[in-house]
Amino acid sequence: MTWWREAVGYHVYLRGYRDSDGDGIGDLPGLLSRLDHPRDLGVDAVWISPFYPSPQADSGYDITDHRAVDPLFGSLSDVDAIVQAARRMGLRLIADVVPNHTSAEHPWFRAALRGGPERARYHFRAEPNGWESMFGGPAWTRAPDGQWYLHLFTPQQPDLNWTNTDVADDFDATLRFWLDRGFAGVRIDVAGGLAKDPDYAEVGEQPVHPHWDRPETAAIHRRWRDLLDSYGDRVAIGELWGTPDRIAERVGPGRLHQVFQFDWAVAPWESLRDTAAQAIEELGKAGALPTWVLGSHDLMRVATRYGPRRAKAKALVMFALPGAAWIYQGDELGMENVEVDNGDPGGRDGVRAPMPWHATGTNSTLLMYRKAIALRKRFIVGRPFEWLPERPGVLEFRRGDVACVLNTGQRPVTFPGRPLHHSGPLDGGLLPPDTAVWAELVTPRY
Template sequence: MGLNDQTSGQEWWRHAVTYQIYPRSFADADGDGVGDMAGITSRLPYLRDLGVDAIWLSPFYTSPQHDHGYDVADYRDVDPLFGTLADADEMIAQAHALGLKVIVDLVPNHSSTEHVWFQAALAAGPGSPERARYIFRDSPAAPDGTPSNAPPNNWNSVFGGIAWTQVPDGQWYLHLFDSSQPDFDWRNPEVGDMFVDVLRFWLDRGADGFRVDVAHGLFKEESLRDQIVEESEIPSSESMESAASGSMVERTLRDEPMWDQPEVHDVYRRWHDVLAEYDGDRMFVAEAWTQSPESMARYIRPDEFSQAFNFAWLLASWSAAQFSDVITGTMEAVGSVAGSPTWVLSNHDVERHVSRYGGGEIGLARGKAATMAMLALPGSAYVYQGEELGLEQVEVADEFKQDPFFIRTGEGGRDGCRVPIPWSGTAAPYGFGPGSGQPWIPQPADWASLTVAAEEADSDSTLSFYRAALAVRRTFATTAGDEVEMLDLGAEVLAFRRGPVTVVLNAGTEPVALPEGEVLLASGPVDGKLPADTAVWLG
């Protein structure tokens, strides 16, 4: 069954739970304080026992690491920080031996300034074929027709500041993210051909799929015109921080000549055909921060992506009404293209959801309840490393922050969700690696009770809850069907039925009566009524 056969609904990815690994923060085998391939391989049995179906690795390619691997210098190699290609091959082989699929991150919008193509572009000069692989432009003329030294247009970088950097010969190159990440010109066929070769390189090595970074950003309006921005919509430092932390859906700017251009879909139709040549239901999932569920759904038409990340739940407040809107809006959007929905609460770009829901015991209770609702829905779920331990966002001191957004603006940053996870012991590095000091981002002093080892020994831990939830989910995930019936049990209650399973989540402050049914799993104690901040699965 190849990728083109999406009518049977039996492809592995349609109902999978995928665990996101942020390589530098997952497991460190060599003791340098940074996670690596060998560390990942050593912890794969833990992920099998957790009950996930697949792993997604954030970038591990050769990179100067200005944006922790999202600035790629060589798409066909492993950065020495993480090991070697042989280490990657071993990791993939071991994952497959344990029944885990492997999804690798692909970054096609931009490369590193250290990529051989960009270095050649700088050396070749204006008007050269080498520069045509990127978006280089001259300064526009001043209003009076005289030469200027202004950027080519008024676009801003997601990471703060203008989206253009000038090189010594006077031309500017576009970077929608950090200045170390020049955007490719996807109107140049060399770029598309190169990425097809990259796809084949990793497919031949056994990759089961790809997560495509900034999938909505490859093409820009050809004119590169100014963005139309009302004065009230000029990005503030706060709104730019929101964008850098992943909340790009919340942008108030509606005119976006740099995002979600129609030509991008031709790229993914070509990629779809490449993946269809390989056995085993190879898949790819889009990170596409579009402005509506309808525009997101265009990426998962039958001849494009298998899935697109659905960030609506991740952006919702703790609210039964908002959760209900997310579910109904998502199901309607993906249903219009016969697509497969995805659900996610946290990732490497946003505040961990336990903290978003209030932190402490309340945040943890709400996080478990939201997880139960998410896992019960049709489609696939994505779990970010450490959420199965109940980790909260860490307040990282400025001197330890490495996020390029913080470096460019001196504000915020995403480091707090990227702190290396704790495996064992009572002090840093909590079994993260064999060293005795702090890892690349310091771990909190109060994490001893949150290690994998501590939680494995506690039947009431968050880890035990996740293992139980994933085990129960397996009993109905592929058989309960894709229809969701929303139920009205009160304004503060999210309730829905999917096949034989009824899900009830109490987002209010008082206990609520439960419909009849056998309790399959609950996120907290249930005694006749469902307490606040708790969810239950009924059979």
């Protein structure tokens, strides 16, 4: 019932995965044709970015129908074929659901602009406040009748009002629709942004943020958890930026199953140990394990941020840490940001470039990932975790009889045991800088 606690997941950014019809946009048939890639990588689950009907103002996160498929990506029968193929391959599928907003072209919002009762499903005010959009500029746009509506993202993405029962009921229907079709769970976009201060107070005027991770989100998450629990071993993974103690308040019984550990994804190289330790400690208090990520479709490529050598080392450490681990497509190939401009409002095209399916040669990063995931299942998952004594410039811990050591310093360091796997060449019996190793311990401790 807890397959997800130490699962390895793979994020497919659909429009950049594989294009089956030559229109330049990745699609569902393309995913079906290369579903063998995550299978051969050895992952347990595949999260698919939105494929719902959308004007594509924000790469499919502006949705007009949360329970249908955009012809740009294929059809509902394509989704069913992927579910069936994944089941044969032993893969679980995770749907990307978007509860914070709809498209401005959604039937609800069109009716709201006409003054219908659907207006109560959004946030309309006579005057805007000073809230800002995540993409820059005001978070309010004036409607034709002179009122203003809220959008924490683009003006084409009006925020839903989660105090409205129609909104909550409709999202229940969306969850059930995809769970009934065989999805093993959902990744929830902007899971911490749903509750807004009823008085629309300005940012900084109160101790609780007026629209990020408010206490009221707990009741919303509890409703989702109850629904998913009724299906058995399904999972809800929240996109929610926050400190480890705040994340710990959002996971556990009656809450989300998991929340991505973005503080680990963006942590400075020298702070990796402290960042991981805080997450493990805080989530442990809630009886939970962290959900590690190296990057995402919203962050610069991990190999660009850290450099290829450090990116590989950090990946090897992530696969040994207690908890789940998620891979963003292409990171297993060592991909770096590519300078392209497809009009993404957040400037994220560089990390969303297409997968290089026709690249030639052997990819050492891919081989390292495959071996790490295979060894993880054999030696790491379910094994007890323990930090090893601290040394300057070294991150080291053990999982059962395997030590994981990362050299974050400037000089080679020693490591215990017999090398099992490493992110780069070793220096004789020493671990070079910016390199990680897994080693079988020859004695219980050292």
